[in-house]
Amino acid sequence: MKPGSVRILPGFGLTLGYTLLYLALLVLIPLSTLFWKASSLSAGTFWAVVSSPRAVASYRLSFGTSLAAAAVNAVFGTLVAWVLVRYRFPGRLILDALVDLPFALPTAVAGIALTSLYTEKGVFGRVLAVFGIKAAFTPLGVTLALTFIGLPFVVRAVQPVLQELDPQLEEAAALLGASHWQTFHRVLLPGIRPAILTGFTLSFARALGEYGSVVFISGNMPMKTEITPLLIMTRLEQFDYAGATALALVMLLASFLLLLLVNGLQSWAALRRRAAA
Amino acid sequence: MSQGPVAVAPAASAPARINAAPGFIRGALILVAVAFLGIFLLAPAFAVFAEAFSRGFAAYVAAISDAETRSAIGLTLLAAGIAVPLNMVLGLAAAWAIARFEFRGKSLLVTLLDLPFAVSPVIAGMVFVLLFGAQGLLGSFLSDRGIQIIFTPIAIVLTTSFVTFPFVARELIPFMEALGGEQEEAAVMLGASFWQTFFRVTLPNVKWGLLYGVILCNARAMGEFGAVSVVSGHIRGATNTLPLHVEILYNEYNFAAAFAVASLLLLLALLTLVAKRAVEWRVARQLAAGERAEAGEE
Numbered sequence: 001m002k003p004g005s006v007r008i009l010p011g012f013g014l015t016l017g018y019t020l021l022y023l024a025l026l027v028l029i030p031l032s033t034l035f036w037k038a039s040s041l042s043a044g045t046f047w048a049v050v051s052s053p054r055a056v057a058s059y060r061l062s063f064g065t066s067l068a069a070a071a072v073n074a075v076f077g078t079l080v081a082w083v084l085v086r087y088r089f090p091g092r093l094i095l096d097a098l099v100d101l102p103f104a105l106p107t108a109v110a111g112i113a114l115t116s117l118y119t120e121k122g123v124f125g126r127v128l129a130v131f132g133i134k135a136a137f138t139p140l141g142v143t144l145a146l147t148f149i150g151l152p153f154v155v156r157a158v159q160p161v162l163q164e165l166d167p168q169l170e171e172a173a174a175l176l177g178a179s180h181w182q183t184f185h186r187v188l189l190p191g192i193r194p195a196i197l198t199g200f201t202l203s204f205a206r207a208l209g210e211y212g213s214v215v216f217i218s219g220n221m222p223m224k225t226e227i228t229p230l231l232i233m234t235r236l237e238q239f240d241y242a243g244a245t246a247l248a249l250v251m252l253l254a255s256f257l258l259l260l261l262v263n264g265l266q267s268w269a270a271l272r273r274r275a276a277a
Numbered sequence: 278m279s280q281g282p283v284a285v286a287p288a289a290s291a292p293a294r295i296n297a298a299p300g301f302i303r304g305a306l307i308l309v310a311v312a313f314l315g316i317f318l319l320a321p322a323f324a325v326f327a328e329a330f331s332r333g334f335a336a337y338v339a340a341i342s343d344a345e346t347r348s349a350i351g352l353t354l355l356a357a358g359i360a361v362p363l364n365m366v367l368g369l370a371a372a373w374a375i376a377r378f379e380f381r382g383k384s385l386l387v388t389l390l391d392l393p394f395a396v397s398p399v400i401a402g403m404v405f406v407l408l409f410g411a412q413g414l415l416g417s418f419l420s421d422r423g424i425q426i427i428f429t430p431i432a433i434v435l436t437t438s439f440v441t442f443p444f445v446a447r448e449l450i451p452f453m454e455a456l457g458g459e460q461e462e463a464a465v466m467l468g469a470s471f472w473q474t475f476f477r478v479t480l481p482n483v484k485w486g487l488l489y490g491v492i493l494c495n496a497r498a499m500g501e502f503g504a505v506s507v508v509s510g511h512i513r514g515a516t517n518t519l520p521l522h523v524e525i526l527y528n529e530y531n532f533a534a535a536f537a538v539a540s541l542l543l544l545l546a547l548l549t550l551v552a553k554r555a556v557e558w559r560v561a562r563q564l565a566a567g568e569r570a571e572a573g574e575e
Contacts, residue, residue, distance in 0.1 A: 009377050009461055010471040016374040019386070022367050026439055027392055033407035033414050034400075076313045083310035087303060095311065097554050101318050103493075104546035104553075106500030107398075108520040109539040112527050113321035116328055116536075123320070148317050180302065209397025211503035212520070216527065229399040229503070236403060236507060241412055248400045255395045 034252070037245040049246040058228040059250070065139055065227075066207035069146035074200040077154025078192070084155070085162040099155050102148055107212025114145050115217045137219030142227065145213040150203030157199030161192050194269035198262060205258040209251065325543045328536035340526075340537035348514045349522035349538070352430060356505075356518060357498035360438040364494055365487070368445025373479070376453035377461070387450070393442045402436050402507025428510030433518060436504040441497045445490035452486030453479075455564055457571075485559040492556060496549040500542060 038046070049055065084096050102110065118125045118135040128135050135141045165188070173183045211229040218225040226234075228251055235244035330337055340346065371390060375383060393401060407413050409426040419426065426432050460482065464474045480487075502520040509516040511525060519542055526535035 008465055009458065009474075010465065011373060011475070012378050012380075014471070015370040016378075016380070019367060019371040019374055019390075022363075022370075023386075023389060026435075027442060028389070030404040030408050030439065031392065031396070033404050036414055037407050076310075079306065080310045080313060083307050087307055089307055091311075095314050097550050098314065098318050100550055100553065101322070101546060104496045104500075104549040106502055106520045106523075106539075106542045106546070108502040108523050109325060109500075109542045109546075110321060112523065112535060112539060113324045113328075116324050116532075117320055123324070124316070148321065151317055205395070209400070211397065211399050211506075229397050232397075232399050232403065233507065236399075236406060239412070241407060241410070244403060245407070248397075248403060251397055251400065255397070259395050 034245055034248055037241060038249055041242050041246060045242070046246050049243045050250050054222055054226070055228070055231060055247060055250075057223045058226050058231045061139060061142065061225065062208055062228045065142040065146055066204050068143045069150055069207050070200050070204035072143075072147050073150045073154045073203045074196055077151065077199060077203075078158050078196055081155045081158035081162055085159055099152050102151050107149070107210065108216075110148055111145065111213040111216035114141075114148060114213065118144060118217060136217055137221075137225060139225060141217040141219075142214055142225060145217050146207040146210060149210050149213055150207050153203040153206065154196060154199030157195045157202070158192055161195040165191050191272075194265055194272055198265045198269065201258055201262050201265060205255055205262070208254060208258075322543060322547075325536055325539050328532060329540040331536075332533040336533055337537045337540075340534035341541060343534070345513055345517065346519075346522060346538055349517045349519045350541075352433060352517060353499050353519045355430065356434050356437040357495055359434050360441050360498045361491060361495050363438055364441055365445050365491055367442070368449045368487070368490055369483075371446040372449035372453045372483070373475075375450050377458050390446050391443050393439055398440060398501065398503030399507060401440050402504035405432055405436055405439070405508050427508055428512065428516060430516060432508035433505050433516060436508050437498050437501055440501050440504050441494045444494035444497065445487065448490035448493065449483060449486050452489075452560065452564075453483055456482055456567060485556055485563055489553065489556045489560060492549055492552050496546065499545060 041049075080099070084092060084099075115122075115136055117123055118128070118141055120126065120129050120134070120136070122136070125135055133140070135144060169187050170183050173187045178186065209229060211227075211233070214227055215230055218227065218230070220226055220230055222231075228247060232244045232247045232251075235241075235247065329340075371386075374380075375387065406427055408415055409419060409432065410416055411420065411427075413427075426435075460478050461474050464478045469477070499518075500520055501518075502524070505518055506521060506524070509518070509521055511517060511521060513525070517525065519538060523535050523539045523542070526532075526538060
């Protein structure tokens with residue numbers, strides 16, 4: 001049924017008007033203050049703020065750790081999705097429901113819990129210390145927190161696609177003499193690749209802006225373990241609103257580009273599905 | 278809509294027999310997946326409870342019944358109690374307009390509704406400082422009239438509403454689209470007014486989809502940290518929400534108390550997951566029943 005065929009329904013003006021008004025008041029007007037504030041900056045000042053060594057170090061950390069976390073999630077998230085969809089074992093349903101924990105758990109709670117696990121006195125921190133690895137208060141710790149935050153995205157993107165994928169394809173491949181690796185690589189992977197990429201990008205985008213779970217485990221040392229959102233927070237606390245705005249615009253641009261990428265990936269995935277059907 | 282027992286969603290495909298990986302590969306994959314989830318999800322959850330009770334049960338009870346904790350609980354409930362209904366009404370209005378009508382700029386509107394998800398929580402809080410803060414756009418206008426918004430509960434409620442803005446709408450729009458509008462159309466043709474149609478037909482039909490969005494919206498509203506942290510000013514007993522209270526206790530090295538308060542939020546998260554699962558099941562059931570009814574008509 002097409003929504004367009006329901007022309008006789010009332011309430012269009014009322015509901016659309018309310019939606020637009022509320023959207024403008026709560027979201028669009030507040031967001032536009034970023035551009036209002038940015039317009040008070042000269043191009044020179046803007047550039048000086050966004051290209052300062054401390055800012056560049058924060059971009060490098062934020063991008064690097066977000067990328068690493070999203071990559072970990074792409075690999076393990078796909079594996080988790082596969083195991084949850086295809087295998088039956090005790091505790092599966094509970095684990096499946098738990099995958100959404102990072103969405104439901106306040107980020108501050110995640111932050112202090114991870115920190116307590118990974119400091120030198122923590123359960124995992126002690127194990128890592130044996131190998132001379134420090135996790136808490138290093139970029140590794142930031143990556144761990146961002147992996148936690150991004151964990152559900154790849155699993156939840158890949159799961160439904162795997163569920164729809166016909167196991168007969170794999171059976172056919174096996175009957176034709178393909179090895180397990182060949183079946184995975186040639187038959188499974190092409191089908192789920194768009195979903196993995198979508199999950200990867202969403203996880204990356206979420207990690208870039210993440211604040212709560214990171215600030216506890218990162219140690220927040222300028223130039224070393226200071227992520228960009230924290231640098232913005234620091235600027236705000238120093239009442240340097242112009243500096244905070246310039247950095248926020250850089251981040252907005254990055255998330256806007258990622259949003260475009262996700263939309264592109266999703267239409268690619270839809271095209272693939274239609275081609276397959 | 279039929280109420281008989283329904284085969285829910287296509288039962289997850291049975292493990293492929295011919296291509297079934299040998300036992301050891303399958304066992305290894307399950308082991309790796311369980312270990313990964315154990316390290317990243319279960320361990321932090323256990324750590325919260327272990328640390329919360331590290332000073333004993335009495336200290337735990339003292340921490341969560343402390344006056345500052347109670348005031349933080351109050352503010353968290355207030356913020357969620359205002360933000361969730363506001364965004365619920367928005368979700369219903371937006372879903373009615375978007376799922377039932379065609380108009381120009383619809384896809385742009387859908388994108389704009391998702392905007393609060395695309396910005397970092399820190400930026401979400403910051404835009405309200407730029408709007409209402411002392412140096413903000415409305416700063417001098419407000420201070421001339423003696424109105425303070427930043428560092429008050431009003432700012433907490435506003436930022437919470439901002440970050441949870443899309444939750445109900447983004448669940449309800451696809452749900453209402455999937456349900457189709459025939460029943461509402463029929464009600465209107467039989468002479469029902471807009472409000473009668475809405476309350477007697479639409480609302481009962483979408484209640485599970487609506488509840489699903491509300492559950493997610495509420496979890497984020499009660500748990501938001503970064504955005505409210507920017508606008509709160511961390512005034513104890515006045516502008517402290519539960520997540521902010523966790524941070525304050527933690528930064529004072531009062532770890533057991535911080536984790537005790539955190540355990541309340543963890544319980545809320547676990548409760549959210551259970552409720553979410555239950556409602557997901559109801560939604561799948563309703564949509565499957567709708568599809569079968571449609572197939573029956575053809």
